[in-house]
Amino acid sequence: GAGVSQTPSNKVTEKGKYVELRCDPISGHTALYWYRQSLGQGPEFLIYFQGTGAADDSGLPNDRFFAVRPEGSVSTLKIQRTERGDSAVYLCASSSHGVSGVWNEQFFGPGTRLTVL
């Protein structure tokens, strides 16, 4: 039983470049979440998908950040014109969303450590 996987595990890029971070959730999980953990802080919510649609993107810091999940499985977090402040660990999690607003346990991937030079 594969867990949540994320690629790459580490990404070093230069300021101004475009990056894509990939998340493969647990098979069958309809809900997918992206979080960002900056140094010395806890993970911070970015966006939540239910199926293919973004149910809540209120955590995306600005319009340089965008995420997609076109087939309701794999998700890609895209960051344009990267800035040094974007350096962080980007975590993905998935869960099976129950009915009637039941929020089930989230299973996390190991994260992608992004460093913007």
Add this chain to the structure above:
Amino acid sequence: ILNVEQSPQSLHVQEGDSTNFTCSFPSSNFYALHWYRWETAKSPEALFVMTLNGDEKKKGRISATLNTKEGYSYLYIKGSQPEDSATYLCASYNQGGKLIFGQGTELSVKP
């Protein structure tokens, strides 16, 4: 309390010591409280999901309590071992489905 707060930020103990950390969270609109254990370069691992006031959960040497009325949870580790060294995160689940994390407690257990 508007945010989830954890204390202490870091803790250094000797092998065999027992220790505990605190998580404070908003008591209004509470849904669930999660504890995670996160080792470097690994996935955060769920320890406990707690929903009921007065809940106590235990997994081996680790246990947790929950007070939803006053908005706090304690995590206890009995007889700490070097392999317990990790960052311990708590997160409050609100009705919008978001996990709001504390900043974590970094535990280091020296042999």
